[in-house]
Amino acid sequence: MPAKTGEQYKQGLREANNNVYIHGERVEDPTTHPAFKNVIDSMANLYDLQHEKPEKMLYTSPTSGEKVGMTFLRPESIEDLAKRREAIQEWARTSGGMMGRSPDYLNAEVMAMGVANDLFAEDDQMFADNARRFYEYARENDISLTHTLIHPQVNREKAQHEQKDANVALHLKEKREDGIIVEGARLLATQGGITDEILVFPSTVKPAGELDDPYSLAFVVPNNTDGLKFISRESFDYGRSEWDHPLGSRFEEGDAIVYFDNVFVPWDRVFVCGNSSICNRTFLETNAVVHMSHQVVAKNVVKTEFVLGTVLKLMESIGIDGFQHVKDKGTEIMLTLETMKSHLYRAEQNATLDKWGTMTPDFEALNAARNWYPNVYPRLVEILRILGASGLMGIPTEADFQNEELGPIVNRALQSKNMEGYERVKLFRLAWDLTLSSFGSRQMHYEYYFFGDPIKMRMSYFDGYDKEPYKAYVQDFLDQVKSSKPSHV
Numbered sequence: 001m002p003a004k005t006g007e008q009y010k011q012g013l014r015e016a017n018n019n020v021y022i023h024g025e026r027v028e029d030p031t032t033h034p035a036f037k038n039v040i041d042s043m044a045n046l047y048d049l050q051h052e053k054p055e056k057m058l059y060t061s062p063t064s065g066e067k068v069g070m071t072f073l074r075p076e077s078i079e080d081l082a083k084r085r086e087a088i089q090e091w092a093r094t095s096g097g098m099m100g101r102s103p104d105y106l107n108a109e110v111m112a113m114g115v116a117n118d119l120f121a122e123d124d125q126m127f128a129d130n131a132r133r134f135y136e137y138a139r140e141n142d143i144s145l146t147h148t149l150i151h152p153q154v155n156r157e158k159a160q161h162e163q164k165d166a167n168v169a170l171h172l173k174e175k176r177e178d179g180i181i182v183e184g185a186r187l188l189a190t191q192g193g194i195t196d197e198i199l200v201f202p203s204t205v206k207p208a209g210e211l212d213d214p215y216s217l218a219f220v221v222p223n224n225t226d227g228l229k230f231i232s233r234e235s236f237d238y239g240r241s242e243w244d245h246p247l248g249s250r251f252e253e254g255d256a257i258v259y260f261d262n263v264f265v266p267w268d269r270v271f272v273c274g275n276s277s278i279c280n281r282t283f284l285e286t287n288a289v290v291h292m293s294h295q296v297v298a299k300n301v302v303k304t305e306f307v308l309g310t311v312l313k314l315m316e317s318i319g320i321d322g323f324q325h326v327k328d329k330g331t332e333i334m335l336t337l338e339t340m341k342s343h344l345y346r347a348e349q350n351a352t353l354d355k356w357g358t359m360t361p362d363f364e365a366l367n368a369a370r371n372w373y374p375n376v377y378p379r380l381v382e383i384l385r386i387l388g389a390s391g392l393m394g395i396p397t398e399a400d401f402q403n404e405e406l407g408p409i410v411n412r413a414l415q416s417k418n419m420e421g422y423e424r425v426k427l428f429r430l431a432w433d434l435t436l437s438s439f440g441s442r443q444m445h446y447e448y449y450f451f452g453d454p455i456k457m458r459m460s461y462f463d464g465y466d467k468e469p470y471k472a473y474v475q476d477f478l479d480q481v482k483s484s485k486p487s488h489v
C-alpha cells in the first residue's frame with residue numbers, strides 16, 4: 001500500500017488488535033475508545049492530508065513508482081530538504097505543533113538508518129540489509145511507528161547488569177536459528193499501541209558499557225506481535241468538547257510503558273543484537289539524529305508561531321498590549337521564533353551530501369536549536385501564563401454558555417476589549433490548554449525531555465564543541481597586550 005488514507009490507518013489498527021491497556025483494562029478497539037479515538041482521528045487527518053495536497057505531501061517512490069509520503073524522502077539536494085520541511089510543517093500546522101509524534105519524526109529516523117546502514121554491518125551484513133529493507137517497507141506501506149529508547153528508572157547510579165533485578169529492563173534472552181527472544185520493559189512509547197510497529201533503539205545520550213551488551217538491541221516488530229503489551233498512562237483527553245479542551249480533545253497522543261513478554265523477533269527485523277559499541281554510535285553515525293532534529297526544529301518553528309499567535313491575541317483581547325513589560329514578553333517569543341527560523345535556514349543552506357549521497361542538514365545549527373528549545377519552551381508557556389493571569393481560571397465551559405440562565409451572564413461578564421464573552425473564553429481556554437491543563441503540562445514535559453535528558457545532552461554538547469579556536473583567539477589577544485612580566489613572578 002503506498003501513501004495511506006486516514007481510513008486505511010484506522011482499519012489497520014482495528015485489524016491489528018494490538019495489546020493496549022489503559023486504566024487496568026484491555027482496549028478492544030482503540031478507534032472507538034474514548035482515550036484514543038480523538039487522537040487517532042487527528043492522525044487519520046494527517047494521512048488524508050497527504051491525498052488532499054499530493055503536490056506537497058507525496059513523491060514518487062524510486063523503487064515502486066508509487067506515490068509515497070514526502071516525510072520518507074531521502075533528500076538529495078537542498079531543494080529536497082525544503083520539500084521535506086514543507087511537508088513536516090504542513091502536518092505540524094494542523095495541531096499547532098502539539099503532536100510531537102506525528103509520523104514524520106520516526107520516518108526521518110527510519111530513512112537515515114536505512115540509507116546510512118554500514119554501521120550495522122560491523123556485526124553482520126544482514127543487519128545493514130535489514131535496515132535498508134525496513135526503510136523501503138515502511139515507505140512503501142506508510143507504516144506508522146512508535147519507539148522506545150530507555151530502560152525503566154530503577155537505579156540510575158547503576159548500569160543495567162548491576163541492577164538488583166537485572167531482568168527488569170528489556171534484554172536478549174535467547175538467540176535462535178530464526179531470530180531472538182527478548183524480555184523485559186522499555187519506556188516510553190508515545191503513541192504506543194495506536195501505531196503499526198514499534199522501533200526499539202538505544203538511548204540517544206546514555207552510552208552503555210560492554211557488560212550491558214544483552215540490553216544493547218535495535219529491532220522493529222509489529223505492535224500486535226505475540227507477547228507485546230502497551231500499558232498506557234491515564235488519558236488527558238477527558239472526553240470534553242473541542243470548545244472546552246481545544247488541544248487535549250484532539251491531540252492527546254498518550255504515552256505507554258512497553259512490556260515484552262518473551263517476544264520473538266525474526267532475524268530480518270534485527271539491526272543490532274547485543275552490541276553496546278554499535279548502539280552507542282547509532283544515532284550519530286547514521287545521521288539519524290540530524291534528520292530527526294531537522295523534523296523537530298521545523299515542527300517547533302510552527303509550535304512557536306502558534307504560541308506567539310495565542311499570546312498576541314490574548315494581549316490584544318484584554319488591552320494589555322500597550323504595556324511595556326507585556327511588549328517585552330511578546331518580543332521574547334518573537335525573538336525565539338526568529339532564532340529558530342534562522343537555525344533552520346542555516347541548517348538547510350549549509351547542508352552537504354554525506355558519504356551515502358544524502359543531503360544532510362548542518363548539524364551545528366540543528367544541534368544548537370535542539371539543545372536550546374527545551375529550556376526556552378517552558379519560558380514561552382510561562383509568559384502565556386503570566387499574561388493570562390486570572391483569565392486562565394475564569395473559563396466557564398461550553399455548557400455554561402449554553403445554559404439559558406447563565407449564558408447571557410458569562411457572555412457579558414467575560415467580554416473583553418474586542419470580543420464577546422463567548423469568543424474571549426474560547427481563546428482563553430486555548431491558552432489554558434497550552435499552559436495549565438494536564439495536556440499543556442505534558443507538552444512542557446515533552447519538550448524538555450523527549451530527545452533525552454537535556455542536562456546530559458548539554459554536557460555532551462560542551463564536550464563535543466570545538467573550543468580550541470576561541471581559546472586560541474583570546475590567548476592571541478592576551479599575547480598582544482603590551483606588558484612586561486616582572487622578573488619576580
Ligand SMILES: Cc1cc2nc3c(=O)[nH]c(=O)nc-3n(C[C@H](O)[C@H](O)[C@H](O)COP(=O)(O)OP(=O)(O)OC[C@H]3O[C@@H](n4cnc5c(N)ncnc54)[C@H](O)[C@@H]3O)c2cc1C
Nearest residue numbers: 147148149150153156187188189190445446449452453455
Ligand atoms: C512526555 C514524554 C514523552 C516521551 N516519549 C518518548 C518516546 O516516545 N520514546 C522514548 O523512547 N522515550 C520517550 N520519552 C522518554 C525520554 O527519552 C526520557 O524522558 C529522557 O531520555 C530522559 O530519561 P529518563 O526519563 O529516564 O530520565 P533519567 O535518566 O531517569 O533522569 C532523571 C533525572 O536524574 C538526572 N540524572 C539521571 N542520571 C544522571 C547522571 N548520570 N548524571 C547526572 N544526572 C542524572 C537527570 O538529569 C534527570 O534530572 C518521553 C518522555 C516524556 C517526558
